[in-house]
Amino acid sequence: MANRSRCIATLAIFLICYATSSTSVAGQSRIAGGKKAAANSAPFIVSLQKSEKGKNIHYCGGTILNANWVVTAAHCLSSKTLAYSTVLVAGSILVDGSTSTVQKRNIDYYVVHELFVGGIAPYDIGLVYTKLAFKWTSAVGPAVLPKADSTPSGTASLYGWGSTSTTAADKFPSSLQVVSSIPIITLSECENELGSHGSNLHDTNVCTGDSNSGISICKSDSGGPLIQGKTLVGIISWGKTPCGQKNSPSVYVRVSAFNSWIIKHQIAPKKMLMHF
Incomplete structure (x- = not known):
């Protein structure tokens, strides 16, 4: 290798x-389940x-x-x-x-x-x-920093140039991808869905996920934004692969903790x- x-x-x-x-396993990729973002969005x-x-x-x-x-x-x-x-x-x-x-x-x-x-x-x-x-x-x-130590809730927008593939074969779009309304879930929900890997979560993390959506971050999306309006609430960190599987939440740094x-x-x- x-x-x-x-x-x-x-x-x-x-x-x-x-x-x-x-x-x-850490290959190049993009958001799974997103769509092309509009120019200047x-x-x-x-x-x-x-x-x-x-x-x-x-x-x-x-x-x-x-x-x-x-x-x-x-x-x-x-x-x-x-x-x-x-x-x-x-x-x-x-x-x-x-x-x-x-x-x-x-x-x-x-x-x-x-x-x-x-x-x-x-x-x-x-x-x-x-x-x-x-x-x-x-x-x-x-972007704008969130209120210090706040906990984001509701939905947020996710942007990235990572793989759109939901299989082991990466697929790379030429244009920025976006999911405009991805649900933010609690850390306990996130931990349960991650199974044995839930122990890697920390109170300075935040997660998104929808058990039925097939939407997630993917490889090479790292470092990109989870955002509400212009407020940066999360930094893309890690998740399961293949990307976009059900019951596979995405994990971010909770920016308000930093x-x-x-x-x-x-x-x-x-x-x-x-x-x-």
């Missing part, structure tokens, strides 16, 4: 990112892309917080070499960025939560900084860049 990243978890459970090249989302065989390949998602900062999953940043060669692609629903509204940026600094231990674990949150600020347009703009951590780590660039 080739070298595919540190995102591999356990059989039938996957982290939703695609980091280096090869084949594994998610100005806050970015595609984290790496160079492979002369092409930029999407491997994780992220969400713009302000002109210089993007939040993503910690496991998307497991490799320093990969992180500092990543291109942030904003302003286009097309994964290849082939629109006049696209803005591309480099990662100049990143930080992951100090309590994240890798695998399907809590604290799966990281921040990336770009010195060249994003410019606000109808296609590029920030408001103070996010604010603390958005420090002055000159001081921050001393940590290179």
